[in-house]
Amino acid sequence: MRxxxxxxxxxxxxxxxxxxxxxxxxxxxxxxxxxxxIDKGVEETGAVNIVTSVVVSYRGFDxxxxxxxxxxxxxxxxxxxxIGKREAAAIEPASFVLRTGCRVLFPLILVFGSYIFIHGxxxxxxxxxxxxxxxxxxxxxxxxxxxxxISETASTTLESLGGLVFVVAGxxxxxxxxxxLLNFVPKGQPYSLLSAGIIxxxxxxxxxxxxxxxxxxxxxxxxxxx
Amino acid sequence: MVDPVLLIAVPLALAFAIPALSLFxxxxxxFVPPIALxxxxxxxxxxxxxxxxxxxxxxxxxxxxxxxxxxVVGPVGILFSVIIAxxxxxxxxxxxxxxxxxxxxxxxxxxxxxxxxxxxVVLTGDIFNLFVFFExxxxxxxxxxxxxxxxxxxESAVKYLIQGAVGSSLLLIGIGLLYGLxxxxxxxxxxxxxxxxxxxxxxxxxxxxxxGLGVEAAIFPLNAWLPxxxxxxxxxxxxxLSGIAIEVGLxxxxxVLFTIFGASSILLFLAFLGILTLLIGEMCAFSQNNIKRMxxxxxxxxxxxxxxxxxxxxxxxxxxxxxxxxxxxxxxxxLFLAVGYMIYRTGSLDISALEGIGKTMPLTxxxxxxxxxxxxxxxxxxxxxxKFLIVRAALATKESLFIVLIGLALLGTVIEGAYFFxxxxxxxxxxxxxxxxxxxAPVAALIPIVVFMILIIAIGMYPKLxxxxxNSAASExxxxxxxxxSVLG
Amino acid sequence: MxxxxxxxxxxxxxxxxxxxxYVILVKHNLIKVIIGLAVLDTGVNLFLISVGYITEGTAxxxxxxxxxxxxxxxxxxxxxxxxxxxxxxxxxxxxLSLAIRxxxxxxxxxxxxxxxxxx
Numbered sequence: 025m026r027x028x029x030x031x032x033x034x035x036x037x038x039x040x041x042x043x044x045x046x047x048x049x050x051x052x053x054x055x056x057x058x059x060x061x062i063d064k065g066v067e068e069t070g071a072v073n074i075v076t077s078v079v080v081s082y083r084g085f086d087x088x089x090x091x092x093x094x095x096x097x098x099x100x101x102x103x104x105x106x107i108g109k110r111e112a113a114a115i116e117p118a119s120f121v122l123r124t125g126c127r128v129l130f131p132l133i134l135v136f137g138s139y140i141f142i143h144g145x146x147x148x149x150x151x152x153x154x155x156x157x158x159x160x161x162x163x164x165x166x167x168x169x170x171x172x173x174i175s176e177t178a179s180t181t182l183e184s185l186g187g188l189v190f191v192v193a194g195x196x197x198x199x200x201x202x203x204x205l206l207n208f209v210p211k212g213q214p215y216s217l218l219s220a221g222i223i224x225x226x227x228x229x230x231x232x233x234x235x236x237x238x239x240x241x242x243x244x245x246x247x248x249x250x
Numbered sequence: 251m252v253d254p255v256l257l258i259a260v261p262l263a264l265a266f267a268i269p270a271l272s273l274f275x276x277x278x279x280x281f282v283p284p285i286a287l288x289x290x291x292x293x294x295x296x297x298x299x300x301x302x303x304x305x306x307x308x309x310x311x312x313x314x315x316x317x318x319x320x321x322v323v324g325p326v327g328i329l330f331s332v333i334i335a336x337x338x339x340x341x342x343x344x345x346x347x348x349x350x351x352x353x354x355x356x357x358x359x360x361x362x363x364x365x366x367x368x369x370x371v372v373l374t375g376d377i378f379n380l381f382v383f384f385e386x387x388x389x390x391x392x393x394x395x396x397x398x399x400x401x402x403x404x405e406s407a408v409k410y411l412i413q414g415a416v417g418s419s420l421l422l423i424g425i426g427l428l429y430g431l432x433x434x435x436x437x438x439x440x441x442x443x444x445x446x447x448x449x450x451x452x453x454x455x456x457x458x459x460x461x462g463l464g465v466e467a468a469i470f471p472l473n474a475w476l477p478x479x480x481x482x483x484x485x486x487x488x489x490x491l492s493g494i495a496i497e498v499g500l501x502x503x504x505x506v507l508f509t510i511f512g513a514s515s516i517l518l519f520l521a522f523l524g525i526l527t528l529l530i531g532e533m534c535a536f537s538q539n540n541i542k543r544m545x546x547x548x549x550x551x552x553x554x555x556x557x558x559x560x561x562x563x564x565x566x567x568x569x570x571x572x573x574x575x576x577x578x579x580x581x582x583x584x585l586f587l588a589v590g591y592m593i594y595r596t597g598s599l600d601i602s603a604l605e606g607i608g609k610t611m612p613l614t615x616x617x618x619x620x621x622x623x624x625x626x627x628x629x630x631x632x633x634x635x636x637k638f639l640i641v642r643a644a645l646a647t648k649e650s651l652f653i654v655l656i657g658l659a660l661l662g663t664v665i666e667g668a669y670f671f672x673x674x675x676x677x678x679x680x681x682x683x684x685x686x687x688x689x690x691a692p693v694a695a696l697i698p699i700v701v702f703m704i705l706i707i708a709i710g711m712y713p714k715l716x717x718x719x720x721n722s723a724a725s726e727x728x729x730x731x732x733x734x735x736s737v738l739g
Numbered sequence: 740m741x742x743x744x745x746x747x748x749x750x751x752x753x754x755x756x757x758x759x760x761y762v763i764l765v766k767h768n769l770i771k772v773i774i775g776l777a778v779l780d781t782g783v784n785l786f787l788i789s790v791g792y793i794t795e796g797t798a799x800x801x802x803x804x805x806x807x808x809x810x811x812x813x814x815x816x817x818x819x820x821x822x823x824x825x826x827x828x829x830x831x832x833x834x835l836s837l838a839i840r841x842x843x844x845x846x847x848x849x850x851x852x853x854x855x856x857x858x
Binding site: 385416 | 756759760763769772776779780783786787790815816819822823826829830833834837838840841844845853
């Protein structure tokens with residue numbers, strides 16, 4: 025009964041969506057907004073990765089909201105799962121290959137993740153991508169050296185600092201130039217590391233924040249299940 | 251000249267700072283939301299005179315619209331911003347004593363972020379930005395409903411989350427279709443270009459977006475999550491959810507419908523849905539024994555009435571709808587705050603357990619009674635002018651359909667009166683325990699209750715206090731051409 | 740045939756969306772519903788990116804070489820999807836934590852049996 029109703033409902037949805045999609049041709053250039061970002065992006069923001077300039081500069085307010093959403097999820101998860109201490113169960117250590125491999129790979133993955141979020145304005149990638157890679161390094165540590173945990177004070181401080189740097193950068197832009205999130209640092213030469221004004225600073229802050237937040241989420245979930 | 255971006259940026263910065271602050275001092279976290287919200291309240295009141303003359307357009311990042319995100323602070327936006335800051339401030343004072351166990355700094359962080367998300371939704375002028383702030387609002391409310399960690403809370407939070415997440419995905423599909431059709435995400439720009447395509451091709455995005463936003467706005471049949479969520483959350487959160495979150499969802503629906511789509515074909519359907527929601531809500535509330543569930547169904551009923559008023563789309567009707575929204579926020583918040591301590595003292599959610607509380611907690615019960623009478627629409631309270639305005643607007647349209655519908659709405663009001671009077675009777679006229687000693691709620695809880703009571707009576711007796719703002723707000727919603735011109739020039 | 744290769748991305752994205760919605764509506768196990776939510780999110784993100792595709796376009800990154808003159812795809816949907824993926828991850832993380840607590844309280848994840856709230 026429930027299945028037939030859902031199939032009828034979904035076929036109505038499918039018909040509606042395909043009718044509307046007929047008006048959105050695939051592969052045609054359709055926007056003036058996108059074209060302008062491509063044409064003027066490098067000279068207006070200084071970043072050669074146009075997606076980065078859209079994410080941080082043209083639509084930076086959305087990125088601020090996105091950082092906030094991740095923060096809410098990490099906080100909510102901590103509030104729901106932390107129901108008091110439980111005694112630590114005996115943890116079976118991992119095999120020798122896994123333990124050594126994790127110790128060798130951990131710094132390499134950290135460096136790779138940091139490379140991605142530092143060079144966000146030059147190569148594909150950015151703060152969120154680099155932060156996720158850094159968090160996966162910590163997941164590797166949980167798999168390999170199972171008794172280690174992240175220090176909670178370090179992760180909370182990094183989280184707060186990352187978010188605050190982003191908002192304060194915007195507020196300084198407001199104080200200096202009259203617009204929130206104005207790119208007030210001189211833009212430098214394109215293609216070099218120290219270019220694009222405030223964009224690398226914001227992406228580094230986001231990288232730290234996302235990395236510590238995702239690692240904190242994994243930490244809470246693992247604590248709950250042992 | 252103050253910049254409206256500070257209304258969002260400052261609470262956000264303070265909310266990010268709470269975890270670091272609580273590393274030093276565990277007790278400091280509960281004072282941060284009142285500070286942030288009083289800042290918001292003062293700033294909104296300072297902006298109010300300027301906004302009533304002409305809307306303030308703020309571009310973010312230094313670019314010009316439509317190549318950037320912009321905030322449009324018009325009379326509607328500033329009205330909502332003042333309400334959010336004011337109600338949020340009072341409930342956060344209430345929560346100073348009410349939230350005691352578990353990790354309290356997480357509660358205050360989530361609370362402040364919920365209100366920041368709500369402020370962002372009402373002030374933004376870009377549809378993807380609306381989606382992002384809407385998600386901030388929704389996800390904080392999922393986490394806060396589950397805050398107590400009890401069985402009922404977790405179950406309600408799961409059901410709320412699944413329905414809300416499906417709604418958000420539908421909203422995102424609608425936004426994607428709009429971008430594919432028009433190539434821009436700015437609300438004024440889309441509104442300008444909407445005439446250039448056939449109505450059939452914008453029908454599907456419109457339905458998807460309204461369904462997605464309607465889950466949070468609690469329009470029938472998308473409101474199955476509401477009774478569970480509002481009754482199992484902590485009472486201060488129920489006050490915020492019933493008083494702010496569903497109203498902001500309704501604002502988003504109305505903004506999209508009136509300003510972007512300018513649709514008149516779907517408004518009749520929405521008026522029907524509104525009256526249907528009203529009747530179902532009131533009838534279910536009548537049969538409840540659990541007091542918080544009764545209040546939650548009453549919220550559904552009131553939202554139905556507001557949807558009906560806004561869907562009539564005349565200037566009287568929209569003013570009446572916005573007035574009803576304000577009075578519902580104030581009254582429902584007062585009701586939930588009063589009920590919170592009553593439940594805490596008696597330890598049970600049943601209406602019959604509240605016998606005789608009128609003598610042991612006189613001020614709190616008076617607050618409940620005033621909130622109840624205001625919601626029903628009795629004269630010296632704020633519910634009366636708002637309902638009167640809606641009835642007058644319906645009669646002024648001179649269409650027999652609306653007259654029939656407003657008759658049904660008045661029937662709903664009678665049912666509402668019945669169940670609220672039953673509770674007031676239990677409070678005051680049933681003898682309670684044999685030895686009633688007066689054990690009132692703590693001071694931190696009484697301050698918000700008294701302030702709400704005074705405000706309800708004041709607006710009820712002098713509605714001219716806010717009708718000026720409401721009239722400008724109604725005309726902003728109904729005139730899309732002025733909106734487009736003020737943003738794009 | 741050319742219709743299919745033109746619209747393959749749209750068909751794929753909508754297929755994922757419909758499968759995700761079907762799983763959420765019909766299945767009883769909470770973990771399956773959460774997986775359906777993840778599939779729905781993936782479908783929506785795929786749809787958003789394919790709206791921005793321009794035929795024969797390349798990635799919108801300048802590299803100082805001779806390929807800089809040609810057509811680039813629209814960068815705005817990519818920024819939108821970046822935000823949407825992160826929001827989807829946040830919702831899934833919260834949903835999983837709630838599922839863990841729900842199992843702790845009820846001992847089962849069958850949504851038919853978790854009906855404590857009466858009418």
